[in-house]
Ligand code: HEM
Ligand code: SF4
């Protein structure tokens with residue numbers, strides 16, 4: 137009887153402690169690297185209008201009131217992203233604007249593993265404009281950053297676009 | 312495989328469950344076995360979470376989430392252990408819910424009218440998880456950050472948000488108060504969903520047992536409070552979006568999926584997680600036995616029904632209603648809704664005129680069966696007849712029953728229990744609540760030395776309330792009561808769950824010694840247990 141009660145109490149304690157322990161297991165979710173360089177920004181898309189001169193035949197089949205000599209389509213240009221880390225090409229990619237119709241802003245979010253210490257970084261983000269396409273006035277089409285990043289273990293360096301439409305670097309030390 | 316499982320009358324894991332139940336019964340007695348109360352324990356946890364949550368809410372500030380939680384943690388006399396209790400009990404809730412769901416699964420309480428409880432149970436579990444995650448995000452320590460960042464990554468894989476959520480956690484800007492407001496709102500609104508779905512969850516059940524017995528309730532709350540005082544959960548370092556996560560105190564109940572998900576592409580996480588969820592949601596479909604194996608729903612024979620309403624009161628699934636008669640007679644008649652009936656058979660035991668029950672299991676069917684049984688088994692004055700629920704120890708076909716000497720429990724009515732005369736004869740029933748008391752009367756008056764009813768522990772009754780009603784019928788005069796003329800000394804009840812063959816055997820042995828010490832049991836011949844039916848003569 138006493139042995140049973142003791143066993144019952146012990147098991148109850150063990151189950152309680154077990155659940156409490158499950159609530160607080162020291163865990164390292166395993167960072168992929170010592171440090172990370174993060175590129176993250178959102179820029180307004182570059183609206184471009186591409187126009188083409190219609191041929192005589194094309195004009196002939198159109199109703200009279202629609203026979204404008206130029207055919208124009210407006211779109212948001214994609215961007216080319218070029219990242220070089222320590223002299224090696226890390227990314228060469230095209231980033232398209234979001235949205236079903238591709239008319240939303242352009243977002244970038246990439247993490248690059250880096251070692252602790254100094255890393256050379258060169259980033260170029262440039263609108264891809266079709267031949268003859270004209271970006272609207274005052275729209276930035278090129279963002280670029282070149283320099284060295286100093287990182288301690290566990291740090292995340294953030295490259296982002298500031299209010300003045302420049303790429304800027306933020307680190308835990310210089311947020 | 313599935314068909315074999317379905318044919319066994321118990322689900323995958325039913326044997327493991329039986330062993331576990333038996334071990335816990337041995338330690339805590341069936342009355343306080345937490346496994347029998349796992350669903351009710353979740354409700355108890357929910358109540359504790361509401362109470363402790365309200366206290367925490369007084370001090371939480373969305374403008375300074377981490378600092379406010381740290382301040383709560385600094386209240387060594389209050390906030391610290393209340394926060395600890397809130398957290399530990401939220402883990403217990405999920406663990407208990409999973410055990411409860413597993414129990415329902417193993418016992419095949421998954422399909423037909425129970426499908427609603429199954430699906431709403433899964434929804435409840437889902438809400439508990441989401442609510443827990445928002446709770447961790449509220450504290451905004453590194454664990455909350457890990458959950459939020461991974462959650463945002465997964466959500467961004469869905470074509471729902473025009474602005475990726477993940478961008479909130481890149482460190483470009485500090486998190487807006489709106490984020491913590493939304494999170495707090497969700498953390499408070501989700502419990503409303505829990506209450507709502509709990510209502511749906513038990514909506515098909517009569518008299519749902521929402522709380523565990525007091526000693527278990529307060530014992531559990533007390534133990535977890537002690538854990539919260541003695542070993543309060545640590546608050547991790549404050550979240551920092553420009554730092555990689557280091558080792559942190561992580562909750563593996565709510566965060567078990569983090570390491571797995573982080574190693575996978577977001578799309579695959581949805582595919583795998585979605586498949587598992589779908590498989591679980593479709594359990595009512597894939598565990599449903601084939602039509603010919605499905606136990607048929609109960610049915611009221613209006614010829615015998617006197618309109619007494621007892622079955623209507625007793626049905627654990629509220630499947631019976633009283634409706635106007637359409638046979639020209641006055642009054643009401645019972646009517647079973649086949650869509651709500653789980654075929655537990657409890658109504659058959661409640662009907663004095665034996666006018667209701669699933670086909671083959673009504674009181675009348677039982678009486679016919681017991682007559683055959685008596686003709687073949689011929690129990691004498693020194694014999695104990697075990698009337699056993701096939702879900703309990705008497706029905707543990709081929710395993711414990713054999714090992715403990717009840718060799719022929721799988722033989723049906725009339726089969727001699729074994730070559731040795733010492734073995735008790737077993738008269739199987741689907742549930743103690745299905746058993747009509749007239750069967751007991753019949754056995755005793757026919758001269759059996761004793762009748763031992765082997766029931767499952769009341770809280771383990773697959774018909775929910777079968778054992779409860781059985782006891783009332785035998786001991787407290789509930790309709791259809793055991794008649795006074797039946798000698799009570801010759802009747803015994805033992806609670807023996809599926810894994811408790813030994814409990815059953817010991818009970819039988821003790822009862823048999825008592826029987827042998829009594830005078831010889833008188834055997835009546837050509838008697839009638841008197842099926843009450845006032846209307847019987849009135850009907851052609
Ligand atoms: C997460 C919160 C949950 C709570 C608070 C809860 C609570 C309860 C309660 C109090 C009962 C009534 C017990 C009785 O009176 O007999 C019940 C029954 C039931 N629960 Fe849950 N449950 C939860 C989750 C689940 C899950 C995850 C499942 C399965 C996936 C499940 C499946 C069932 C079924 C099938 C029944 C009906 C039992 C029967 O037909 O006899 N529940 N639950
Ligand atoms: S218990 Fe029997 S008699 Fe009474 S209402 Fe139900 S079916 Fe009719």
Ligand code: SF4
Pocket residue numbers: 608609625626627628629630631647651652653654655656657658659668669
């Ligand atoms: S068999 Fe069970 S669920 Fe069906 S009517 Fe009878 S008591 Fe209700």
